[in-house]
Amino acid sequence: MSSNVVPICFSANYAHSKWGVTHLLQNKNTISKLRKWGCLSANLGQSRPHLEDEKPSDLGLNSGDGRIDGSQVTKCHKDLSYLPKPLSSSDLVAPNSDGSKVRVAYKGAPGAYSEAAALKAYPKCETVPCKEFESVFKAVELWLVDRAILQIENSVAGSAHRNYDLFLRHRLHIVGEVQLSIDHCLLGLPDVQKEDLKCVLSHPQALDQCKMMMNELNVGKVNTEDTAGAAKIVATKGARDTGAIASSRAAETYGLHILSNKIQDDSDNVTRFLILAREPIIPGTDKPHKTSIVFTLEEGPGVLFKALAVFALRGISLSKIESRPQRNRPVRIVDDRNKGSAKYFDYFFYIDFEASMAEPRAQYALGHLQELSRFLRVLGCYPVDTNL
């Protein structure tokens, strides 16, 4: 193409059709079910067809009416190639397979395990440290970043209970999970010995995962916001009697020495993280998928048993169940005239089940569960991380 021949582009407004959602969601029935359970936002299901599928009349570019036809190439008297390329939604959201265009927010300082989890999911992503979980979520909601990463459970220390509550305070969707092997190290300033330590700083989950080593050291424990934050404090304060439990990456980042490695109680120490985005991904059946939901139940005998049975009846395995008190409705008072009144806690039940929302059995199970629940939301359907 000669340099003075410039292809005329269409309006950037149509760039969002590149998401190709309509192309993938051909089954209208599936779309309406997914939308009902909060799995699809209203505008996603209605996304425009691909640009190539649109007729010129749809685009308001009718050939023969004096306006430009999409197929036309016009000679221009000036080289316009220096003009900035308009941003399209694909620039904003569509990740490359290595994640090189993705910005991922995580809670903690550089060198935290959450950052390592983000890099496992998107090896070339830009990681964005945040001070609070609230900022991690807000960063995605305000389009400052594309994804958030959130630790949800650990094989030794159990669930990060508070993080479950965040799902209902925000409207983000789970689009992936990351299972990360956690090898904790005891870090200190150069030339410091383990015996010099009087106290050790770290994230409470990390301290919990290294109880045996902590008992052996017989030193004070101090909680920090995250493991890398602990390493940073030791490095910046120059405290010779203070150690940190953190990763070998954190040691490198903050110039600390590794006094002991693999100090966790169980050598197979794994933390599971969830990746969140503004829009859900289209559920597939090409690889194993998991679906995460949250629901509340009507009152009555055996309701939880019945709720779990909707999955068992369809041969769907559950991989996780968690309950959290309903903070806006913490207790239910049941007045039985013969036996007096009793107070019960009311719960949100969080379940991960091993099926994709693209499978009819999962859709039927949720339809059935809806008959038993007061509230039901699909938090996300995403591929299982099989690569540990």
Ligand SMILES: O=C(O)C(=O)C[C@]1(C(=O)O)C=C[C@@H](O)C=C1
């Ligand atoms: O403090 C960090 O580095 C984190 O990323 C947090 C966190 C957690 O909350 O579980 C992540 C992985 C480890 O289990 C320990 C700490």
